[in-house]
Every structure is written in structure tokens, then in C-alpha cells.
């Protein structure tokens with residue numbers, strides 16, 4: 001089956017009892033056990049529960065994994081992955097990563113003696129030298145947040161030591177545009193709060209892998225930590241997955257058109273969007289992605305004052321953190337999402353846009369009127 005068919009049907013045949021076409025929301029926290037000691041599929045909902053299980057099976061299929069865990073947030077997914085680390089382990093991390101991932105690793109460095117090195121993964125020559133270490137975990141996003149750098153995932157998968165786990169946060173692409181497990185990653189995580197949920201109404205995280213040797217550990221951490229996704233939120237994600245392909249296509253079209261528009265504006269110094277031919281990672285992006293997503297960032301001419309007044313003038317774009325939903329959002333990474341943990345390239349004049357599904361003419365007009373007020 002192709003992506004769009006899987007997104008609608010994978011693991012979702014009509015309910016055997018009622019014939020309901022939509023996966024029921026099973027709220028029960030506990031399940032009858034027919035005979036003591038005899039294993040059953042479901043016994044207690046922290047461990048597993050039907051609505052969540054359906055979502056996990058569908059997502060594993062879409063991300064080309066053999067299993068998935070649906071969690072309460074993207075940060076929970078990160079937390080479970082970090083449980084694989086032991087004191088003294090060495091982690092290599094892309095410097096332009098989501099602030100919450102950097103915060104977690106910084107914390108593990110302080111309290112558990114895990115060694116963390118932040119570098120620019122798009123500089124393969126520098127990275128190659130670092131891969132000499134016995135690195136336990138390599139952690140990256142591609143495209144990165146907020147500078148939209150493209151990291152060559154297959155090149156890293158090929159050059160890393162076999163003991164190193166390659167973890168890719170695929171939030172910006174969604175499985176519709178990129179499948180890191182096919183590119184050589186060991187573990188994929190998502191903030192499903194973003195494109196997978198797609199409507200700014202559901203906080204969720206996903207962890208997907210093919211590494212059967214890690215499944216037992218993840219099952220243990222999942223059961224022990226218990227930061228699992230609720231049945232209702234699992235239902236919301238199943239519903240959202242059915243339109244993911246359509247939404248991603250439109251996010252990509254709108255973002256590309258807006259990026260081309262921004263490139264021509266006198267008020268703009270530089271646009272970062274992997275779909276642009278001028279983007280440093282465009283050729284790699286074309287090889288490993290099937291579309292370039294809906295997030296772009298740009299450097300406005302001037303200083304923080306110009307960036308903040310531009311943001312203040314926007315009428316359709318809402319000034320807000322987060323990304324990946326139907327409505328367009330704009331933010332100032334330095335003072336919002338990346339203030340405490342951003343790389344030095346997150347400057348005062350950088351603006352990040354999450355391009356939504358509104359009519360592109362209205363979005364362009366909104367940006368135009370904001371520039372004209374500067």
C-alpha cells in the first residue's frame with residue numbers, strides 16, 4: 001500500500017463487534033483477565049491499550065519501523081531514548097537542535113556525567129573526526145530547528161561506529177517527506193504535537209524503531225515511567241494521520257512560494273528553506289526528502305527592533321511558539337524558543353515562520369503589509 005492508503009487503513013479495519021469504521025476510543029484503564037497467570041493482550045492501560053496500540057501500529061508502518069511507542073509529548077520520547085545512556089557515555093549532538101533536547105542533554109551531563117559534544121553536523125569533514133570516538137549516541141534533526149540546515153543522514157549512518165545509535169528527530173519532515181529508518185537511523189522520534197497532530201490541539205510524542213534488541217528496554221521504560229498517550233489523544237492522532245499527506249503537500253507548496261517571495265524582498269538578508277536552490281543543503285535534501293516541509297526562517301535587515309516590529313505587524317500569522325499546524329505561526333527564536341539553548345547562529349534578526357494551510361495570496365499579503373510598516 002502507498003502512504004496515503006496506509007495512513008487511512010493501516011491497522012484500522014472496522015470494529016469486529018460493531019462494524020464501526022472509526023477506531024473506538026477505549027477508555028478502560030483495566031481489562032478482564034480470563035485466567036490468572038495466562039497472558040492477555042491488554043491488562044492495564046499504562047502498559048498498552050487498544051486505541052493507542054492502533055495508532056502505534058499505524059505509525060510504525062508509516063515510518064517503516066517494526067514498533068512504535070505513543071507518548072505524552074515529544075519530550076517524553078526524548079526522555080525514553082535518553083534512558084539508554086549510562087554515566088560516562090558520549091553523545092554527539094547537532095548544535096542547531098530543539099532547545100528542549102539541548103536542555104535534557106545538558107541536565108544529563110550535570111547529574112549523570114554523560115559527556116555531550118555539540119557540533120555542526122552539516123560540516124561532514126569535522127563530523128568525521130568526531131565519529132572516531134566510541135560514541136554511544138548521535139542525535140540530530142534534519143531539517144534543523146530553527147536554521148533549516150540539512151544533515152546528510154545516510155552519510156552519517158555509513159560512517160558511524162556500529163555501536164553508535166543514530167537517533168533522528170523527524171518532526172520537521174513527518175514520515176510523509178522523510179523516513180530516517182530507511183536512511184540508516186536506528187531510532188526515530190517525533191513531536192507529534194506538530195505536523196502529525198497538525199491542529200495545535202494535541203500534545204504527543206512518538207518513538208519508532210526497527211532495533212528489536214532495544215524493544216525490551218523501551219517497553220520497560222515505557223511501563224516504568226508511564227508518560228503514555230491518552231486514548232483520546234491517540235484517537236486525535238489517528239484522525240490527523242488520515243490527512244497528513246494532503247496537509248504536508250500544501251505546507252510544502254505554501255512554504256516554497258513564500259520562500260521565493262522573501263528572497264526577492266529588499267528587507268530580507270537571507271532565507272533558509274531547503275526547497276530553495278540557493279540553500280546549502282538543497283541537493284542533499286532532494287536525495288533524502290520527498291518534499292521540504294512548511295517551516296522556513298529568514299534574517300531581516302536590521303536588528304532585534306526590526307524583527308520584533310515585523311512580528312508585531314503580522315495579522316494572519318500568529319505570534320506563537322510551536323509549528324506544523326493548519327494555522328500559520330511566526331516567532332523570534334532568540335527571545336522565544338531558543339533563548340536559553342540556541343546555537344550562536346540564532347541571532348537577534350532571525351525570524352521563524354511555520355507556514356500553514358491558509359491561501360498563499362493572503363499569507364504573502366500579510367508579510368508584505370508587515371514589511372511596509374517597518
Ligand SMILES: Cc1ncc(COP(=O)(O)O)c(C=O)c1O
Nearest residue numbers: 073074075098169171191193204
Ligand atoms: C523538533 C522538536 N522536537 C521535539 C520537540 C518537543 O516536543 P513536545 O513539545 O511535543 O514535547 C519540539 C517542540 O517544539 C520540537 O520542535
